[in-house]
Amino acid sequence: MKRVLAIALNTFKETVRDRILYGLIFFVLLVLPGSRLVIPLAIGQEIKIMKDFGFAAITLFGLLISVVVGTTLVFKELDKRTIYVLVAKPVRRWELLLGKYFGLMGTLTVSFLIMSATMTVTIMMMGGKIDGLLGYSVFGIYMQFVVITSVAIFFSTLASPALSAAFTFCLFIAGTAADQLRLFADRMPGSFLKVAVNAISYLIPNLQNCNFRTEAVYGLEVPLSKIWLMTAYCLLYTGVMLILGSLVLERKDLK
């Protein structure tokens, strides 16, 4: 575990230096004055639109960080051959992968805290109500990126950054529509197609589980059991991705 933590800490420092903070500053500057621009157009719906805009912005920036940084983390080590130094330490390959993942998650966590604090302050300044539902929604988005980051890192063990980014992005889009896939499966002709589409819908990460925006915006109830189940699902899926990534890395010929 000490090795994993050491790599994680190093990755955290590396990703922060990777100009991510500039993106966050841009976010803060975008959201706060941007919200003021919305007011004349919103006709009494300022708080709702601010929440929707805030959630979308957090999702966008979170996706950018996960995909752009996550897909290059392991690839960079492989490409620059710095992985040899680490493996000779000795650091096991799965420890390297885990360390990279936790390091990036550290950066994402700090980013999420800053972005959600910015959104909360903006909503308060506009006179909106801050309640637990807002927290659930932001937590849901965060858990989406716990999963997506693991997916990005998995793909980075397989392919180049460009391809990994494309695959991760596609899986993100598919993941937000996973339950719709199951609806389509029901309408498929033939049982084989039904089973195949259904299977795919279960294999891709169901990120819709993490979507509590409607509840946060309209003040609807969220059962606590749903939060627990969503968290368990995301952690399990992340585990699968990290295990697969470790397997790929273990079998990779580093020569």
Place this chain on the structure above:
Amino acid sequence: MVLFCAAVVLFLTIAVQKTIDREFLSSEQSVKELLYFPSAQAVKLFAGGNEMMIADYLWMRMIQYYAYHMRSDRRYEYLYPITDRLTDLDPKFMYPYTFGALLLVHDASDSVNSMRLLDKAKKMNPDKWEFPYMKGFILYIFLKQNDEAIREFLEASNLPNAWDGALRFAAWISKKQGQRKTSKLMWQQLYDKSSSKNERDVAQYYLDKITIEEEIDRLQSLAEKYRQLHGKWPKNLSELVVVGLTKSIVLDKFGRSYYWNETDCQVHNGTHDRYLRMIGKME
């Protein structure tokens, strides 16, 4: 030199864009583009969970569209399609339904789509009293369809957290129509449901008024029967008791009597007379 060329080319690009905007971009044009907006289903597939924000964008475009046409030609052909699209994306966004329905009937004279929008609202949000209430309001105020309005107000009044006004309106409309029985039921329901003493007093007032009117009607029909039997109107209501048409003539709840007016050959009541004087229907 290179920078100067870049600046010139940029300037020309902006100039061309301004020309395009002047020639082709109008509120109408930008809204027509929205009609080529993919279906809500397709948008939801690719929106990455951000369909509510896209709905907000459509909401702001709808407001701009309305404001533009309100100041110019007052034609709102695309008002319903935009509202329909945005409520497909965010079915719980209440304001477009109610505001949109009102604009459609009031400004666009499009009652059909106004009702269609509210029916959709009710279907997507069955526990929201605001939608049947708004439908009832529009049916009564704009479309003069009182029976349907009453049904909608009653439906609204039975939904959670409903404003008591829905039931009051339903009762008031029924009473105005002479649908006294329905009105009495509605006032009774309001009386039973309300936690406010003032509201119960108002409901009780109308219940007493209806009871008096019912008794007036009953006695009037007995007087008519008397006339058919004896060929003349009674001189007073006691005669109805004497001939056995009724057991007794009771006083109303406030201790005032029912009496026969020989001038207009109608049954009257002291309390009811006071009410009619109050509203200027009696001297």
